[in-house]
Amino acid sequence: MMMKSVQRALAFGLLVSLSGLAAAQVMLKDGHPGKYFVKNGDTLWDISARFLEEPWQWPEIWQINEEIRNPHLIYPGDEIRLTYVNGEPRLSVKRGVEEKTLPNGTVKLTPKVREIANDEAIPAIPAGAIAAYLKEGLVVSREEIAEAPYIVGGRDRRVIFGEGDTVYARDVKDEWADLQRGYGFYRVGEQYVDPDTNEVLGYEARQIGLGRVADHDEDMLTLRVTRSSEDLRIDDRLFSTEDRRVRSVLYPSAPDTKIEGKVIRFFDRISSVARNDVVVVNKGLRDGLKEGNVLDVFGQGEAVRDRQRGDMVRLPRERTGSMVIFRVFDKVSYGLIMESTRPIYMNDIAESPAGSY
Numbered sequence: 001m002m003m004k005s006v007q008r009a010l011a012f013g014l015l016v017s018l019s020g021l022a023a024a025q026v027m028l029k030d031g032h033p034g035k036y037f038v039k040n041g042d043t044l045w046d047i048s049a050r051f052l053e054e055p056w057q058w059p060e061i062w063q064i065n066e067e068i069r070n071p072h073l074i075y076p077g078d079e080i081r082l083t084y085v086n087g088e089p090r091l092s093v094k095r096g097v098e099e100k101t102l103p104n105g106t107v108k109l110t111p112k113v114r115e116i117a118n119d120e121a122i123p124a125i126p127a128g129a130i131a132a133y134l135k136e137g138l139v140v141s142r143e144e145i146a147e148a149p150y151i152v153g154g155r156d157r158r159v160i161f162g163e164g165d166t167v168y169a170r171d172v173k174d175e176w177a178d179l180q181r182g183y184g185f186y187r188v189g190e191q192y193v194d195p196d197t198n199e200v201l202g203y204e205a206r207q208i209g210l211g212r213v214a215d216h217d218e219d220m221l222t223l224r225v226t227r228s229s230e231d232l233r234i235d236d237r238l239f240s241t242e243d244r245r246v247r248s249v250l251y252p253s254a255p256d257t258k259i260e261g262k263v264i265r266f267f268d269r270i271s272s273v274a275r276n277d278v279v280v281v282n283k284g285l286r287d288g289l290k291e292g293n294v295l296d297v298f299g300q301g302e303a304v305r306d307r308q309r310g311d312m313v314r315l316p317r318e319r320t321g322s323m324v325i326f327r328v329f330d331k332v333s334y335g336l337i338m339e340s341t342r343p344i345y346m347n348d349i350a351e352s353p354a355g356s357y
Helices: 002-016 044-051 055-061 127-136 142-147
Strands: 035-037 079-085 088-094 097-101 107-111 137-140 150-154 166-170 182-193 200-217 220-228 237-240 260-266 278-281 294-299 303-305 312-314 318-328 333-340 349-351
Touching: 035 044, 044 055, 044 079, 055 088, 127 137, 127 200, 127 278, 127 318, 127 333, 137 182, 142 200, 150 237, 182 220, 182 260, 200 237, 278 318, 294 333
Parallel strands: none
Antiparallel strands: 035 079, 079 088, 097 107, 137 200, 150 166, 166 220, 182 200, 182 237, 200 220, 260 278, 260 349, 278 333, 294 318, 294 349, 303 312, 318 333
């Protein structure tokens, strides 16, 4: 259910809003098609990449067809057409196209009446790649960790717990003043440090389980573990799952201010990342980033010795990919790599698209 909601919101959000888009010139890709028939497995980013040099600029040339229902959504079988209005390129969708392969191999396109839910619309970006990070990842400060409720024990003097177990948690600071029905169990891990200033930007908190409240007595809470992805332990923290709303509507845009950041964290990768991998950058809300912002990624040039003069010089940097920011915290953000021409490494540069500032 959550995946469908993410897909619906992403698809709608990408096309319906033109606010915040940069004034950078839209460039059509060399060899672009005049039309394209949407297939299962497509994303809006992939489709726009067939037509545009910069896929995030899709909404700038999107032309709404007022004669069809939900013109902002695109479904498998739809026809995307490139036309020109007053000399300017425009993309539009034609509903009711069904693709059928005949026995002789010929592809036949016939009109089709659409009676499917919005949930079947193609997503803006691969929803499966970011779903867990939207819902289960947190970045918290040292103060938030210190003040958060924590597991103090369980039944039968056990120190490790899992699904179906009963645990006890303590809230010394607020004594559960804003008591919720359910909580997430989190393990604090990676410390995020700015590579340039050495400032501590926050701490990664991974959701490793969920619990439902069974009883409450002053600063002590009894919870039944309803789900666990790994063992729960004493001192694991609790954060509410009910007051955090998933912000999954993405408006593709360049940042409002010039962003010059760096990649500071990979997930489930050792030395490099590529397309559809998630990274952390050392910029966040305080720097002006917001969900949907697009950043270009540049590999830093190698330092080499000039054999003629004997000194060290750094080779020019090269653009190696782009990312969409899909979750923003105060000092860091999560981004999904949308394209990569070469491996992307730690401390590679992430900055606003050229011409957008």
